Amino acid sequence: MPTLPEGGGKYQANHYLEIGGGPAATAAVxxxxxxxxxxxxxxxxxxxxxxxxxAEIRKARFRCGIQLExxxxxxxxxxxxxxARSSQSAILVDQHGERIIVNYPSPDLGTDAxxxxxxxxxxxxxxxxxxxxxxxxxxxxxxxRLAGVTTLLDADMTxxxxxxxxxxADHAVFSTPGLKRMTGLQSPEEGLFQATTQTAGKVYVTxxxxxxxxxxxxHLCQQEAFSVNxxxxxxxxxxxxxRTRGSVGRKNANKRGYSFCQCGCRDEMYPAWRSGRHS
Numbered sequence: 177m178p179t180l181p182e183g184g185g186k187y188q189a190n191h192y193l194e195i196g197g198g199p200a201a202t203a204a205v206x207x208x209x210x211x212x213x214x215x216x217x218x219x220x221x222x223x224x225x226x227x228x229x230x231a232e233i234r235k236a237r238f239r240c241g242i243q244l245e246x247x248x249x250x251x252x253x254x255x256x257x258x259x260a261r262s263s264q265s266a267i268l269v270d271q272h273g274e275r276i277i278v279n280y281p282s283p284d285l286g287t288d289a290x291x292x293x294x295x296x297x298x299x300x301x302x303x304x305x306x307x308x309x310x311x312x313x314x315x316x317x318x319x320x321r322l323a324g325v326t327t328l329l330d331a332d333m334t335x336x337x338x339x340x341x342x343x344x345a346d347h348a349v350f351s352t353p354g355l356k357r358m359t360g361l362q363s364p365e366e367g368l369f370q371a372t373t374q375t376a377g378k379v380y381v382t383x384x385x386x387x388x389x390x391x392x393x394x395h396l397c398q399q400e401a402f403s404v405n406x407x408x409x410x411x412x413x414x415x416x417x418x419r420t421r422g423s424v425g426r427k428n429a430n431k432r433g434y435s436f437c438q439c440g441c442r443d444e445m446y447p448a449w450r451s452g453r454h455s
Contacts, residue, residue: 180270189268196229197265199306199330201249205233208248217253217295217316219285219309221260229262230254253295260284281308289315298323306330307338307354317344327377333357339374346377355381364389365396 177189204216216233220226233249263282269275289312297303297319305313307330317327321344329345331338332354339358342348348371352364359367364381371379372391380390387401 177268177270180268180274180276196232197267198263199308199332200304201229201233203304203330204249205247213250214248215250215253215300217292219255219257219312221262221282221284222256222258223261225264226256226260226262230256255291257285287311292316292319295319297325300325302326302328304328304330305341307332307334307336307341310336310338310341313341314344317341331355331358342371342375342377342379345375348375348377348379350379350381352381352383368396 177187181187200218201216204214208214220229230251231246233247234251261282261284263280263285265277265279267275267277287309289309292312292315297316300320300323303316303320303325305316305327307313313329317329320327327344327346329338329341329348331342331345331348331350333351334354334357337358338354342358350358350367350371355364355367355371356362359370361367361370364383368379368381368389368391378390378392380388382388383401385401388399390397390399
């Protein structure tokens with residue numbers, strides 16, 4: 177759209193695209209494109225939305241050296257719930273890449289995470305999780321800790337208190353709204369220092385065009401943003417988090433890395449994935 181809506185009424189879009197997405201699915205695809213082996217472990221319904229998502233991101237299929245379909249993500253561990261609707265979102269994007277996201281979190285997807293016990297977490301070198309499926313993220317991080325696997329939390333906005341998840345994370349990358357909500361502080365700098373009191377891990381916050389901040393050995397550090405032609409803001413932050421994951425995961429390049437989140441469809445899904453080969 178040329179501009180985002182400011183109130184009620186009818187509006188016209190100049191382009192339409194239906195595509196899989198969401199924090200974890202986007203992460204899985206981004207890491208696969210970086211040359212890393214990835215598992216997507218999450219939850220979808222057995223509706224057309226969930227089926228389309230899994231078909232889109234699954235392991236690539238080739239013929240005569242030409243990729244026919246798929247983004248190269250392993251979906252063998254994704255749980256599909258019968259007679260369930262997948263989570264999905266409508267996203268409006270303006271000409272500057274800013275967006276409005278209207279998410280429908282499906283109530284049909286079970287919150288039980290005990291089935292994750294069947295997964296051998298020691299095979300991975302990193303787990304990335306977001307904050308929407310709390311019981312799943314908590315279970316994945318707990319199993320990862322027992323296996324000595326590094327954990328990375330995509331600490332974005334959610335109605336729930338994410339501090340228990342932050343406490344389990346070796347690395348917590350906050351969005352600015354997510355950090356404000358957890359700490360109650362308007363200043364990102366003050367919020368980061370407050371976040372350090374809730375975890376023994378490292379904390380970071382993304383500031384959009386202003387770059388990012390993190391705490392290193394008790395000191396505030398800043399990375400300025402570089403200029404890019406942003407097509408959609410929500411994809412750009414996801415890619416930042418995935419590149420952070422890649423940097424953290426490379427220390428165990430001989431093992432497999434893993435990203436975990438909840439899984440839904442279109443824009444809200446929480447997957448889990450692994451990475452094996454680092455380019």
